[in-house]
Amino acid sequence: MTRTQPAGSAAAALSDNPAGSLSDSTAQTVATARQHALGDLPRRTAQRVGDKLAIRDGDVTLTFAELEAHVERTASALVAAGFVKGGRLALLSHNCWQFAVLSFAAARAGLVLVPINFMLGADEIAFILDHSGASGLVAEDTLVAVADAAIAAAANPQVRTKQVIDLAGTGGTPSGWEDLSGWLQHEGAPVDVAVGDDDPVRMMFTSGTESRPKGALLSSRALMWQYVSCVIDGSMSADDVELHTLPLYHCAQLDCFLGVDVYLGASSIILPGPDPATVLRTIAEHQVTKFFAPPTVWISLLRHPDFDTTDLSSLRKGYYGASAMPVEVLRELAERLPDVALWNFYGQTEMSPVATILGPEEQLPFAGSAGRPVLNVETRVVDDTDQPVPAGVVGEIVHRSPHATLGYYRDEAKTAEAFRGGWFHSGDLGYLDETGHLFVVDRKKDMIKTGGENVASREVEEALYTHPDVAEVAVFGVSHPRWVEAVAAVVVPRVGAMLTAEDLIAHARTVLAGYKAPKYVVLAEELPKNPSGKILKRELRAAHADLAAGEA
Known part of the structure; x- marks a missing residue:
């Protein structure tokens, strides 16, 4: 129940002027200080630290x-x-x-x-x-x-x-x-x-x-509290030497990392993009200790012929986001970069952007998890009526936090919808386990509804990644005359692998229920990605919209 105070009441005066009766000029002077x-x-x-390297x-x-x-x-x-x-x-x-x-x-x-x-x-x-x-x-x-x-x-x-x-x-x-x-x-x-x-x-x-x-719209308050959350839960420090390769127009690189480095007094090395050979060479040359990239870029580093011959001994902290790291890739990173601690950052632009973090000691025990809410975020999972659901039940992920956007510029309707009930609605589906770890099942738009059953594209991707000859995979739904939607996958094989679509469908059926296994598999040389390394599923949906054409 919300209580309002009458104008001129003591509570109202305290709210408007916490220090008591101050003139406007004095109040402004205090605010400036x-x-x-x-x-x-x-x-x-x-x-x-004026003399310290800030940016190279x-x-x-x-x-x-x-x-x-x-x-x-x-x-x-x-x-x-x-x-x-x-x-x-x-x-x-x-x-x-x-x-x-x-x-x-x-x-x-x-x-x-x-x-x-x-x-x-x-x-x-x-x-x-x-x-x-x-x-x-x-x-x-x-x-x-x-x-x-x-x-x-x-x-x-x-x-x-x-x-x-x-x-x-x-x-x-x-x-x-x-x-x-x-x-x-x-x-x-x-x-x-x-x-x-x-x-x-x-x-x-x-x-x-x-x-x-x-x-x-993001405010100083949103960004500053987000920086504090990154520092604490991402174990960031002034001693870091960080390599920035993802686009700075995106808030992940700009505000989870570069802005935080300036705040702390850590050194930043800027590259125009995440070219694997250049990334590896730069880490070695400048003794980089800290690096953020989406799973697609980490995979490109692991697959590069210079990976095992490059001195990466300075690297101590690795971060990923945009999507969950495939479990098989997590295991490979742990084996080939045993001294690198990993963090998974989950969030979105409207959260400035981080909301939850999975720490280094949790990577394999809670593989696939987005972690737990960071210091300055409260997270819950709700049903279609915005009521909290029990542990293990899938619903929409919502947050309360000073990280949150002020709203969408010139769009009150979308702002009101996103903040209904006093929580920011992420548009992501997920569940909390009994320990409070968040598992993101899918974007609402990426949930595949086939034959009346829900299939999470993430689950199918994880199953396909367990095949030893799969380098990258993206799963999405395509229109189907009988099932409404059918599960489809575009797969990039490892170099030199001899894969067929039939092999992959059969493999998926060994680890998934039949209705979850992809009905269609397309082999490709690469997946479309934006400059942040995020796979562009909308392009894949458009390019393969006719996979089920002619079927009854």
């Missing part, structure tokens, strides 16, 4: 003092360019040190940074620019053409400031654009923007299941 926002982190870390990106190295100087100059340039608190700045770029600077500089100036997937087409980017209302856009030089096309395609173009990052060294500044180096070298007044705990500092566009993505 208490501020702990995302944009403050580089300055505070520089004061502690190719030939560029920045100490924390140098990183802070770039952040402050860029924030000052943003204010001088006319950006005001709450304004939106879009960023379209591959990984680079400038990305890190912009993420903190925008937050210091009180802006909302809008990172954009660099694989999107002009029309998709135009939607994000329109929906976010971005008045500024920073793009790397190789993406200027698609950025210009997006601005031209926007229904209500508002971009008035365009900055280019010279990554490819193409020379010259494109017409209508300015070189970002001007912001990075700007000499102006110190930035003094009050940023409250729940002021939005990031708008992350989710891939989702809808035709158009949703803009999830």
